[in-house]
Amino acid sequence: MASNTPLLALHQIDKAFDGVPALRQVSLVLAAGEIHGLIGHNGAGKSTLIKILGGLQPADGGQIWLDGRQIHIDSPGKARALGIEIVHQERLLAPTLTVAETLLSGEEPVWPGLRLINRRRLRHVARQAIQHYFGLDINPDSLIADLSVAEQQIVQITRALRHSPRVLVFDEPTAALARHEVTALFKAIRRLREQGLAVLYVSHYLDEISELCQQVSVLRDGRNVAQHTVSTVTPHQLIHDMLGNALREGPPRQSQRREQTLLQVTALSAEGRFREVSFSARSGEILGITGLLGSGGKALVRALFGLESGLTGTIILNGRPLLPRTPHQAVKQGIAFVPEDRRANGIAPALSVRENIALTSLTSLVSGLFIDRRREQALVAGNIERLGIRTPGMEAPLRALSGGNQQKVVLAKWLNTDAWLYLLDEPTVGVDIGAKAEIYQALHNLAAEGAVIIVFSADLLELQSLCDRILVMARGKLVKTLDAAATDHHELLAWASGAVSGTLAGASHE
Structure with a gap:
C-alpha cells in the first residue's frame, strides 16, 4: 500500500530545446507502494520528463528529491545507483548479445578462482528471471536480434526488475505486447x-491507467494541468484535461x-503489428488513419507500400488484386509513398531539386541513350509551380530548402x-503553417483528379480538416471508422485510448 511520505518528488522542473519550452514548472510526487499514471497527448512533455529522471537529459531548472534528500542525476548510471530504473519505449538492447548476456551484463557469474564466465549458470539465472516475472520460457541463448518485438520488451523489463529498483518508470511498456x-x-x-x-x-x-494505477497526473503543453484519484475520475474528464480547449472541429472542406x-x-x-483490418476507399477520397503508439496504424500504411513482411489478406486497387512484397512492386501497381522521415527515406539532400523531383520519372524521360533535359526541366518546372515550391532554382541542392519545401519536393x-493511391506518413511534421496549407491543397487537387489519398497522422485537427473519414486503430485492430466532419478531438482520442470500450470510474485499485 502507498505511504503518505513521498519517496520521489520532482519540483518545478523546466526544460527547453533551442529556446522552445518542453517542460514548464512540472512537479510530480511518487509514494512508495503506489502506481502513479502519467498521461498526456503527443508533445505534452512525458518523454522529456522521463529522460531527465533517467539521467539522459539535464533539467534546466527545478529540483529532484529522493527520501527527503535533494539529488542530482547526471547520467543513467547515477540514476541506477540511486535505485531509479527506466524502461524506455525504445528497446535499448544490443542486437548481437544473447538474452542471458543482456540480462546479466556486468554481473556475469564466474567459475571459482577463475575469470571465466560460468555459461551454464548464466543461462540458468536468465531463464529463471524471465519465468519468475512473466511465466515465459525464452531461450537464453537466443540473440536479441532474433527475438520478436514483444520478447525484446520483456527482456528489457526483466533486466530493469533484476536490479531491485526503488523507483521504476515504465514508458509505454505494452505497445508491443500481446494481451x-x-x-x-501487470501482475509483476x-x-x-x-x-x-x-x-x-x-x-x-x-x-x-484504470486497471493498474491509483493516482494519475496529466501533462499538457509541458505543464501540469491535473491530478486525480483514478477510482473517481471519468474518461471524459481525463480526455478534457489532455486536450484542454483545443479546437474540436476543423474548417469544412468540399469532399471529392x-x-x-x-x-x-x-x-x-x-x-505482431495489426490483424484482420478491412476497409474500402472511393475514388477522390482522402482517408485518415490514426492511433497511439503500438496501434498498428503506421505499420498498416507501410504495408500497403510493401514495407512490412508477412502480409496476409487481400488488397484490390482499381480492380486488380495485389499484395505488395516490396516498394518496387507497389510503385508498379500505382502506389506512391511519402515517408515521415523525409531526410532518411524521402530525399537525397545533396542532389538538386531537379534531380530529386525527376527521380521517379527517369524511364519516361530517356530519349535514346540519354535523358531529354528539355523535357526534364519542363516537368520539374511544372511541379515547382504546381506545388508552390520555394527554391532559388531547380539546380539548388535540396538541403538548402526549408523543411516544408523539402516535403513538397517529396510529394x-x-x-x-x-499513381492511383497516395500514402502519406505524418506528411506535415516539422512543416510551418503556410507550407501545411499548400500541402493540403496539393492533396485536395490529387483527390479531385480521382486518386485515393491515405494519411497517417497523430495530429487530430489535421485529420479532421483534411479527410473525409478517419480510421482509428488500437492495439493492432481497426476499432472505429468516423466521419471527419462529424467527429471531434474527444471522440477520436476516446476510441484510440480505449476509453470508449472501458470505464475508469468504479474499477478496483486497492
Whole structure:
C-alpha cells in the first residue's frame, strides 16, 4: 500500500530545446507502494520528463528529491545507483548479445578462482528471471536480434526488475505486447507495488491507467494541468484535461468522393503489428488513419507500400488484386509513398531539386541513350509551380530548402507517376503553417483528379480538416471508422485510448 511520505518528488522542473519550452514548472510526487499514471497527448512533455529522471537529459531548472534528500542525476548510471530504473519505449538492447548476456551484463557469474564466465549458470539465472516475472520460457541463448518485438520488451523489463529498483518508470511498456503478456506484466507490477516500490506508469491507454494505477497526473503543453484519484475520475474528464480547449472541429472542406470504390482491403494482417483490418476507399477520397503508439496504424500504411513482411489478406486497387512484397512492386501497381522521415527515406539532400523531383520519372524521360533535359526541366518546372515550391532554382541542392519545401519536393516526385493511391506518413511534421496549407491543397487537387489519398497522422485537427473519414486503430485492430466532419478531438482520442470500450470510474485499485 502507498505511504503518505513521498519517496520521489520532482519540483518545478523546466526544460527547453533551442529556446522552445518542453517542460514548464512540472512537479510530480511518487509514494512508495503506489502506481502513479502519467498521461498526456503527443508533445505534452512525458518523454522529456522521463529522460531527465533517467539521467539522459539535464533539467534546466527545478529540483529532484529522493527520501527527503535533494539529488542530482547526471547520467543513467547515477540514476541506477540511486535505485531509479527506466524502461524506455525504445528497446535499448544490443542486437548481437544473447538474452542471458543482456540480462546479466556486468554481473556475469564466474567459475571459482577463475575469470571465466560460468555459461551454464548464466543461462540458468536468465531463464529463471524471465519465468519468475512473466511465466515465459525464452531461450537464453537466443540473440536479441532474433527475438520478436514483444520478447525484446520483456527482456528489457526483466533486466530493469533484476536490479531491485526503488523507483521504476515504465514508458509505454505494452505497445508491443500481446494481451497475455500485458496480463503478466501487470501482475509483476502489482507485486512490485506490494513490495513498496514507487512505480510511474506512462501510457496513452486510459483503460490501462484504470486497471493498474491509483493516482494519475496529466501533462499538457509541458505543464501540469491535473491530478486525480483514478477510482473517481471519468474518461471524459481525463480526455478534457489532455486536450484542454483545443479546437474540436476543423474548417469544412468540399469532399471529392465519387461512387467508384478504388481500394478494397480485406482481412489484412501482419503478425505482431495489426490483424484482420478491412476497409474500402472511393475514388477522390482522402482517408485518415490514426492511433497511439503500438496501434498498428503506421505499420498498416507501410504495408500497403510493401514495407512490412508477412502480409496476409487481400488488397484490390482499381480492380486488380495485389499484395505488395516490396516498394518496387507497389510503385508498379500505382502506389506512391511519402515517408515521415523525409531526410532518411524521402530525399537525397545533396542532389538538386531537379534531380530529386525527376527521380521517379527517369524511364519516361530517356530519349535514346540519354535523358531529354528539355523535357526534364519542363516537368520539374511544372511541379515547382504546381506545388508552390520555394527554391532559388531547380539546380539548388535540396538541403538548402526549408523543411516544408523539402516535403513538397517529396510529394512532387510522386506526382509524375500518375499513381492511383497516395500514402502519406505524418506528411506535415516539422512543416510551418503556410507550407501545411499548400500541402493540403496539393492533396485536395490529387483527390479531385480521382486518386485515393491515405494519411497517417497523430495530429487530430489535421485529420479532421483534411479527410473525409478517419480510421482509428488500437492495439493492432481497426476499432472505429468516423466521419471527419462529424467527429471531434474527444471522440477520436476516446476510441484510440480505449476509453470508449472501458470505464475508469468504479474499477478496483486497492
